[in-house]
Amino acid sequence: MKFIQFVIFILLFTVSFLFLFNEIELHFIFFHILLILMFFFPYYFWTESVFKAMIILALLTVLICAGVYFFKYSPVKKMNLVPQYSLNIEPQIKTIDFEWGKNTYSYSFQMQELKDKNKGDVFSLDKFVWLHNKLNQYKKYVSQFMSKITVAKLDLNFIFICLWIYSVVLISFIFSYSKSLIVSYSNILFVIPYTFFMGDFFFLKPFAPMLLYGQIVFIGILTVIAVYRVKN
Amino acid sequence: MKSWMKFFLSLLVQAGVFLLVYKILQWQFVFSFLFSLTFILLFSALIFEGNQNKNMLTVILFIINFFLIFAGFFLLPSKFDYKTRSLLKETQVKLTELKKKYILSYSQKEKNLIYSVWNDLAYSDYKSALDKLEIIKKNDYYLERLHSFAMVKVNRFYKLVEEAKKEIPNFTHFYSFYQKGDLSYFKKLIIYYKNTKSGEYFYNLALKNMELKVNHKILLQSVTKEISAFVHEYEKDYLILHFVIYLYPELKTKYYYKVSEDEKKSIGFDDFKQLNESPKETPNLITFLKNHDGEEFFIFIRKLLEGEGEYPLFAFDMEVISKEGEKMSIPFAKITYDSLVFSGKKGFETLSFPQIYHKIKESLASLRTPIHPRWIMEYRKKYPEVFQNVIKPYWMKFIKLLLCFITLTVLSFFTIRYFKAVFLEKISFVFYFLPVFFIVFLSLIYTNFIIKIFEWLL
Structure with a gap:
C-alpha cells in the first residue's frame, strides 16, 4: 500500500512539475523521472539495518544507471501541454467573457469596453516574467546537461555517470531527516544544486585515472557518512 | 499551541498568501485562491499538526474555504452595472450636441421670413423669395435645399418671360407693370x-395672383401646393419632411x-x-439578434436612452459584431420596432433586425448578474441567446472552479496522507522553513496542473 502511494505521489509530482512548461520533449520527461526517483526514493526505506539500506541504495543506483544507459533510445518527440487558460472568473463580476463566432470577447462592465480576448488577457504562468524566464533557462540548461549523460556506447566515461548517480542517491539519503518525510523531501532545495554542480564540475568529465581516484575517495566518505546516518 | 490559535493563525496565513499572490503579484483570482487553499491545507496538516492523524484543522479549513467561495460568488454585491438612472452629465453633453445637429431652431423673425418665402413662391414672386433667403443667410441644410428649389423655379419663370418677349410684341413694357405689382x-x-x-400663361398668372391677394384660403392652398412640390422634389431626403412639418x-x-x-428610416427632431x-x-446592454437573412449578430450598447413615451429607444456607442468577427461601431442610433437607424x-x-425593440426592452428587464441561480431558468426561457453565449459559459467556469477546488482538496489530502504514512512525528521548529518552501512549490505545481487539466478536459 505504501509503495503504491509512493508511486502515485511520484507520478503526480512529476506530471505537475512538467505541466509548468508549455512544450516539453520526451527526453526531458524521462530525465526528470530519473531525477525525482534519485531524490525521493531513498527516504522511503529508512531501516534499522545497514545491510538492507545499502542494498536498496545500490539497487536504486543500478536501476537508474540502466535507465540512463537506455536514455538514448527514448524517441525525440515534442509534446504540447496546455499553455494558457481562461478560467478567470471573480466573485465580483467586472468582466464577462464569451465566445462569439471565431473570437472570444471580454466585456468590462466598469470600463464599458469590449476587448478581443485572443489578443491578451488570458492567464498563463508565463505572465509572471521572472518565473517564465527561469523556467526557460532551466529547460535550456537541462538539455545541455542531458547531452553529457547520454552515452553512445559502454566505455569508461559511463563509470563516471554511475558514480555521479550513486553520489546523488547518497547525498539525498544523508540529508534526509529520519523523523519526517516532508523535511527530507524539502532537502531537494540542497540536493538539486548539488546534482547539477557536481555533475558539471566533478563527475561528468572525460575519463582520467586521477579524477576517478578523487571520485572514489569522495564517494567512500559519503558512504561512511550514510552508514553512520543509518546507524544513528 | 492551542488548537483555536492554530486555526486563526492558519486563516491569517492563508489570507496573507492570497493577498500576496492576488494583489501584489496580480495573478488571477482563481489561481490565487486555489493556490492559497492548497498551501494552507498542506501547511496546516504537515506543519501545524504534524503529529496528528485526524487532520481536524485541515478539514475545518477546507469547509471554511468552501463556504467562502460560495459566499464570495453569491453574497458579495456584484459590480455588474445595469441599473437605469437619470442622465449623466457626459451623456447630457453628447445629447445637447446631437440636438444641435438634428433639432431645428429658427428665431421667430427667421420663421416669418421663411413663411413669406413660401408666400412669394405661391405668388411666383421668385426674385423676392430669393432676396428673403439672402436676408436669412443661414448656412443651413434645409434653407440650402429651399434656395435651390426656388432657383429652379426662377430659371423656369425667366425662360417663360423670354419666350413671351418673342411671342408678344411690347411684352417688356407689359411686364414692367407686373413687376411693379399693377396686376x-x-x-x-x-x-x-x-x-x-x-399670353394665356401670364393672363392666368395675373388672375391667380389677384385672387390670392384677396382670398387667404386660396393663398394657403397655393402654398400647400408649393410645399408638396418641394417635398416631392426631395422625396428621398427624409429630413426635408421634418423641416416642413416643423414650419x-x-x-x-x-x-x-x-x-x-x-420614421423607420431616419432620425428627426420629432424623435428628440x-x-x-x-x-x-x-x-x-447585451443582446444577440438575427437579421432578415438569419445572420446572427452580437450587439452591445454602452448607453441606452429612453424617453417618456418609451419609444423609440436611442443608443449611444453601440457595436454590432457579426459571427465572422466584423465589427461596426455606431456612435448614435435610433431603435425602432424592427430596425436600427443611424x-x-x-x-x-x-x-x-426583426423585434429589436422588444429584445432590447426585455434585456433591460432581465439582464442581471449571471451567477444568481434564480435567473438561470429565466434566461433560458426569455433569453436563450444570452443564456447560450454568456450565462452558460460563465456557469461552466464556476463549475470548473468548483471541480478544481474539490480535486485540489483531494490531492492535498492524498499528499498529507502520503507524508504522514511513514513518520508520524511532529517536526522540530528548526525544520519549519524548509517544508514551507517545499509546500509553496508543491502548491504552485499542483494548482497549475489541476487548472490546466480541467481547462483541457472541459
Whole structure:
C-alpha cells in the first residue's frame, strides 16, 4: 500500500512539475523521472539495518544507471501541454467573457469596453516574467546537461555517470531527516544544486585515472557518512 | 499551541498568501485562491499538526474555504452595472450636441421670413423669395435645399418671360407693370394676347395672383401646393419632411403615411421631443439578434436612452459584431420596432433586425448578474441567446472552479496522507522553513496542473 502511494505521489509530482512548461520533449520527461526517483526514493526505506539500506541504495543506483544507459533510445518527440487558460472568473463580476463566432470577447462592465480576448488577457504562468524566464533557462540548461549523460556506447566515461548517480542517491539519503518525510523531501532545495554542480564540475568529465581516484575517495566518505546516518 | 490559535493563525496565513499572490503579484483570482487553499491545507496538516492523524484543522479549513467561495460568488454585491438612472452629465453633453445637429431652431423673425418665402413662391414672386433667403443667410441644410428649389423655379419663370418677349410684341413694357405689382393693368394689356401660349400663361398668372391677394384660403392652398412640390422634389431626403412639418405642424396629418415610413428610416427632431422630458439611461446592454437573412449578430450598447413615451429607444456607442468577427461601431442610433437607424456617410442607414425593440426592452428587464441561480431558468426561457453565449459559459467556469477546488482538496489530502504514512512525528521548529518552501512549490505545481487539466478536459 505504501509503495503504491509512493508511486502515485511520484507520478503526480512529476506530471505537475512538467505541466509548468508549455512544450516539453520526451527526453526531458524521462530525465526528470530519473531525477525525482534519485531524490525521493531513498527516504522511503529508512531501516534499522545497514545491510538492507545499502542494498536498496545500490539497487536504486543500478536501476537508474540502466535507465540512463537506455536514455538514448527514448524517441525525440515534442509534446504540447496546455499553455494558457481562461478560467478567470471573480466573485465580483467586472468582466464577462464569451465566445462569439471565431473570437472570444471580454466585456468590462466598469470600463464599458469590449476587448478581443485572443489578443491578451488570458492567464498563463508565463505572465509572471521572472518565473517564465527561469523556467526557460532551466529547460535550456537541462538539455545541455542531458547531452553529457547520454552515452553512445559502454566505455569508461559511463563509470563516471554511475558514480555521479550513486553520489546523488547518497547525498539525498544523508540529508534526509529520519523523523519526517516532508523535511527530507524539502532537502531537494540542497540536493538539486548539488546534482547539477557536481555533475558539471566533478563527475561528468572525460575519463582520467586521477579524477576517478578523487571520485572514489569522495564517494567512500559519503558512504561512511550514510552508514553512520543509518546507524544513528 | 492551542488548537483555536492554530486555526486563526492558519486563516491569517492563508489570507496573507492570497493577498500576496492576488494583489501584489496580480495573478488571477482563481489561481490565487486555489493556490492559497492548497498551501494552507498542506501547511496546516504537515506543519501545524504534524503529529496528528485526524487532520481536524485541515478539514475545518477546507469547509471554511468552501463556504467562502460560495459566499464570495453569491453574497458579495456584484459590480455588474445595469441599473437605469437619470442622465449623466457626459451623456447630457453628447445629447445637447446631437440636438444641435438634428433639432431645428429658427428665431421667430427667421420663421416669418421663411413663411413669406413660401408666400412669394405661391405668388411666383421668385426674385423676392430669393432676396428673403439672402436676408436669412443661414448656412443651413434645409434653407440650402429651399434656395435651390426656388432657383429652379426662377430659371423656369425667366425662360417663360423670354419666350413671351418673342411671342408678344411690347411684352417688356407689359411686364414692367407686373413687376411693379399693377396686376389689373397687366391683365388688361395681356388679355389681347390670350390666344397665344405665353399670353394665356401670364393672363392666368395675373388672375391667380389677384385672387390670392384677396382670398387667404386660396393663398394657403397655393402654398400647400408649393410645399408638396418641394417635398416631392426631395422625396428621398427624409429630413426635408421634418423641416416642413416643423414650419407647418398642421401638415403632419397630410403626410402621416410618409412620416411614419420615414420614421423607420431616419432620425428627426420629432424623435428628440421624447428625450426632452426626464430621459433615462441604462448602461451595458447585451443582446444577440438575427437579421432578415438569419445572420446572427452580437450587439452591445454602452448607453441606452429612453424617453417618456418609451419609444423609440436611442443608443449611444453601440457595436454590432457579426459571427465572422466584423465589427461596426455606431456612435448614435435610433431603435425602432424592427430596425436600427443611424447616420452614415451617405445619409441615413438602416439595419433591419426583426423585434429589436422588444429584445432590447426585455434585456433591460432581465439582464442581471449571471451567477444568481434564480435567473438561470429565466434566461433560458426569455433569453436563450444570452443564456447560450454568456450565462452558460460563465456557469461552466464556476463549475470548473468548483471541480478544481474539490480535486485540489483531494490531492492535498492524498499528499498529507502520503507524508504522514511513514513518520508520524511532529517536526522540530528548526525544520519549519524548509517544508514551507517545499509546500509553496508543491502548491504552485499542483494548482497549475489541476487548472490546466480541467481547462483541457472541459
